[in-house]
Amino acid sequence: MHDVAAAAGVSRGTVSRVINGGYVSGAARAAIEAAIAEVGYVPNTAARNLVMQRSQAVAFLVLEPPSLILEDPNIGAIMLGANAVLSSADYQLVNLVVDSARDTERITKYLSGGFVDGAVIVSARANDPITRVVTDLALPATFVGHPADLKQGIPFIGIDNVGSARAITERLAATGRKRIGMIAAAVDRDSGADRLTGFRQALGRRFKPNLVAHVPFYDYASGMEGMRQLLQREPRLDGVFAASDAVAAGALQVLRELGRSVPGDVGVVGFDDSPWAQRTDPALSTVHQPAKEIGAQAADLVLRQLGGKTPEPGGILLPTPIVWRASA
Amino acid sequence: MHDVAAAAGVSRGTVSRVINGGYVSGAARAAIEAAIAEVGYVPNTAARNLVMQRSQAVAFLVLEPPSLILEDPNIGAIMLGANAVLSSADYQLVNLVVDSARDTERITKYLSGGFVDGAVIVSARANDPITRVVTDLALPATFVGHPADLKQGIPFIGIDNVGSARAITERLAATGRKRIGMIAAAVDRDSGADRLTGFRQALGRRFKPNLVAHVPFYDYASGMEGMRQLLQREPRLDGVFAASDAVAAGALQVLRELGRSVPGDVGVVGFDDSPWAQRTDPALSTVHQPAKEIGAQAADLVLRQLGGKTPEPGGILLPTPIVWRASA
Known part of the structure; x- marks a missing residue:
């Protein structure tokens, strides 16, 4: 100058x-x-913004293993929904990858260091150090999902996982299935635990704990592993609720390898209505998650806070219609 | 304070x-x-870094439609490879989404505004405004791939697309196929154009222009479209080189719908060796791209420039072995 x-x-x-x-x-x-x-x-925009005490940037973080993020098209759709809203308000979305303890440590500094004005945080579990930093700093943030220890007054957005899981399990049972199992993924997340609760509620007294296979992640490999476990425990299994479409795709692969027909021998339902659902053979009956809309509303809630508004107490739950295709 | x-x-x-x-x-x-x-x-780390004239952040940009990025596991692997190297040097990777003209405009300001010290840029085409800003500002950068108008002296990293495409086409022809077509995607990118050149070179005088179906993107939907075109033009087609694994997965879906057996009736080969390759039925014979290594070396080249070193003229090409599975 x-x-x-x-x-x-x-x-x-x-x-x-x-x-x-x-x-x-x-x-x-x-x-x-x-x-x-x-x-x-x-x-130097960074310098000018610093004088104004703002960066015009909002962080986007997904607290899941990156390998999983990469194969979950829903997370990408949430990010694009958030980006569209931020972009039209002239905010830069910066997506930060969490792939190691070192990443977590550096990112907590980045979030507290003035590089971003707010954050959208997807899939946080209880006790996550990133959640703690965001809440301690009172950084304007929205959570997608609802970690058990989320402080009151911090907005979150999501879906009714219990009700949606109950509805699709009831629909599967209504096709005449007698021995229905569940591949329950990620029960350390609110979403995973809630989907298992909904499954239990739908079956009521017909629920059998040994027909639940617990697997770590919402991914294809977990689906293969869970399906093998269920068939070992109950070879006459005739219905499966997979906790996500990627999990269902892995389950279908195992059923195909073992020569079981779908939906003839076994009816399979998923959760997400991601692109996976239309690429499996047969195409998946599943629960539709409005992923883009979730991202858009999460970004909007961050912008409202940046505009000085206090978010309404509690969270926002979006509707999740069932999409019935050919797998059950 | x-x-x-x-x-x-x-x-x-x-x-x-x-x-x-x-x-x-x-x-x-x-x-x-x-x-x-x-x-x-x-x-305020942002303020302190600004005084030091650095942000300790490096941008990661993919100049492809986001829908494609989301379904291409290779791009994610490149990002994770870059993140690991940057993280261990205490740099923050910031992934910026380019989903609209407005995004492009805002990002060019972000790149020139002091928010990042350097950039890794994947899949740039000639005349991209982001490429122009990066080269005009002399921002330390590495390109993954090689846009035709890349200035001399700017480092790039990639693979020998011509040689790799030639090698896998020759291998497919060696299985006795007589009427081999190609689903050629993204020929407006150097990678897409080079893969078509390699295919042509392998077939030599047996090359028939009408057995090349041009499709826009390296994605599943393009693969379905391309396969339908090829079969309309030559119903007796017995071999297909698909320009990526996702394209091959779409092609396999069409062949399955039409009752053609693979590899019995038609041999299919892909390109990438992404997770797609092991999930198709049958599993894909393909060209292995060392995606993580590409990302790691791209990040390393940015860090070297930040350390004051002048990059060697020209680019680095990494080896791409053929992985032969069951689809051909």
Whole structure:
């Protein structure tokens, strides 16, 4: 800026006024614009924003193993929904990858260090260090999902996992299935635990604990593992509720390998209505998650907080219609 | 910092020395640390880094439609490879989503505004505005792939797409196939154009232009579309080179729908060796791309430039072995 002022023969204050949109005479403006072009000056937006106490950036974090994020198209759809809303408000979404303890530690510093004005946080579990930093700093944030230890007053957005799981299990049972199992993934997340609760509620007294296979993640490999376990425990199994579409895709692969027909021998239902659901053979009957809308509303809640509004207490739950295709 | 100094009864300079690791007496340090805890002071890392003229952050950008990024596990693997290298050097990878013209415009400002020290850029085409900003600013960057207009001296990293495509086509032809077609995706990218060139070279005088179906993207839907086109033009087709594994997965789906056996009636080969390759039925014969390694080396080249080293002229090409499975 010093060089621009010298080249234009004006004070640095006048240069600053041109850059920041204040009043200067037409002649001074023309001289300064020519000088800017001459010296190749680029305003440092980071510096300017810092003076304004803002970065115009919002972090997007998914607290799941990255291998899982990469194969879960829903998470991508949530991110695109959030990006669209932030972009139209001229905010930059910065997606931060959490792949190690070192990443977590560095990111907590990044979040508290003035690089972002807010955050959208997906899939937090209780006791996550990133959740703790965000709540301790009172960084404007929205959670997608609802970790058990989320402080009152911090907004969250999600779906009714209990009700949705109950509804699709009831629908599966209504096709005449007698021995229905569940591949229950990620029960350390609120979503995973709630889907298992909904499954239990739907079966009521017909629920058998040994027909629940617990697997760690919402992914294809977990689906294969869970399906093998269920068939070992109950070879006459005729129905399966898989906790996500990726899990269901893994289950279908095992059923195919073992020569079981779907839906003839075994009816299979998933959860998410992600692109997986239309690519399996047969296509999956599943619960539709409005992933883009979840992301859009999460971003909107961050922007409202940045605009000085206090979020309403409690969370927002979006509707989840059942999509019935060919797998059950 | 003013509040901390007042609470501790010392000067702001002394507080600054404690925070920045300079020498102070043990008693002053204890008083200041107690005052920091009391007033809840958090150092603004963004401000401190700005004084040092650095952000300790590197942008990661993929210049492809986001829907495609979400279903291409290779891009995720490149990002994780880059993140691991940046993380161990205490740099924050910030992944920026490009989903609209507005995103592009805002991101060019972000890149030039001091928020990042460098960038890894994947899948740039010629004339991309983001490429132009990066090269105009001389921002330390590495390109994954090689856009036709990349300035001399800017490092890039990739694979020998021509040689790899030639090798897998030759291998497919060696299984006795007589009428081999190609589903050629994204020929507006260097990778897409080069894979088509390799296919042509392998077939030599047996190459028939009407057995190339051009499709826009490296994705499943493009694979379905391309396969339908090829079979319409040549119903007796007995071999297909699909430009990526996702494209091959779409092609397999169409062949299955039409009752053609693979590899019995038609041999199919892909490109990438992504998780898709092991989930198709039958599993794909394909070209292995060392995606994590590509990301790691791209990040390393950015860090070298940040360390003041001039990158070697030209690019780095990594080896791509053929992985032969069951689809051909």
